[in-house]
Amino acid sequence: MSKSILSDLENSNNKISILCNTIPDTCPYCKNKILPISRYAYTYDTEFFHSPKRCSQVVFQCPNQECYNLFVVEYESFSSNDDLLFKEILHFEPERIELSQIISDFSPNFAEIYNQSHIAEQLGLDQICGTGYRKSLEFLIKDFAIKETEDDNEKEVITKNFLSNVIRDYIKNENIKKVAFRGSWLGNDETHYLRVWEKKDLQDLKILINLTIKWIEMLELTKYYESEMPNKK
Numbered sequence: 001m002s003k004s005i006l007s008d009l010e011n012s013n014n015k016i017s018i019l020c021n022t023i024p025d026t027c028p029y030c031k032n033k034i035l036p037i038s039r040y041a042y043t044y045d046t047e048f049f050h051s052p053k054r055c056s057q058v059v060f061q062c063p064n065q066e067c068y069n070l071f072v073v074e075y076e077s078f079s080s081n082d083d084l085l086f087k088e089i090l091h092f093e094p095e096r097i098e099l100s101q102i103i104s105d106f107s108p109n110f111a112e113i114y115n116q117s118h119i120a121e122q123l124g125l126d127q128i129c130g131t132g133y134r135k136s137l138e139f140l141i142k143d144f145a146i147k148e149t150e151d152d153n154e155k156e157v158i159t160k161n162f163l164s165n166v167i168r169d170y171i172k173n174e175n176i177k178k179v180a181f182r183g184s185w186l187g188n189d190e191t192h193y194l195r196v197w198e199k200k201d202l203q204d205l206k207i208l209i210n211l212t213i214k215w216i217e218m219l220e221l222t223k224y225y226e227s228e229m230p231n232k233k
Contacts, residue, residue: 007041022086030067036060094119102220107143110136130190130202137183138163145170176215183208
């Protein structure tokens with residue numbers, strides 16, 4: 001079903017009428033069949049391989065009282081006189097966190113789990129992202145502990161052991177140990193029915209994970225420059 005919609009036009013104070021050839025009939029949020037309400041439209045002209053192209057973005061609202069979510073649909077045509085053709089429903093592009101090469105090199109799984117947890121948090125999945133952050137901390141600590149030992153038997157013990165035991169027995173740096181322990185405590189709260197640390201929340205867990213990252217980075221950088229610039233006799 002096509003629909004005529006009033007739209008703002010770029011670099012103009014006037015509104016124009018645009019004819020959108022297809023109107024979404026299913027809400028991308030609640031998945032119900034709908035006749036969406038158009039709330040706003042913006043149209044601009046650009047070029048496509050040196051040919052004129054008209055684009056519009058239309059804000060629709062789901063009419064269901066249980067939903068009422070807004071969503072944006074993009075339309076385009078290759079002539080300002082043609083109907084605008086449906087292109088896509090625009091989706092939120094979550095932010096990814098760029099971790100240092102130091103961390104990504106020895107624990108790529110941590111980097112991926114941490115970012116997936118961050119994406120889940122941005123999508124409002126606050127009941128499950130904490131579990132992901134807890135998992136990411138375990139990968140970070142175990143990968144770091146494995147990197148720090150050359151004993152294959154110890155490496156196997158680390159992979160199979162509880163996180164708290166690995167922190168206690170295999171993390172030698174006291175600053176890393178202090179923040180990693182506390183991160184594991186709050187991470188456990190995110191996975192269990194009852195919380196022990198009721199005055200601490202997900203943001204505290206993220207701070208402790210980031211502190212763990214920073215202490216590891218400082219330790220690794222210190223070792224690097226000690227190796228590259230040994231004491232002169």
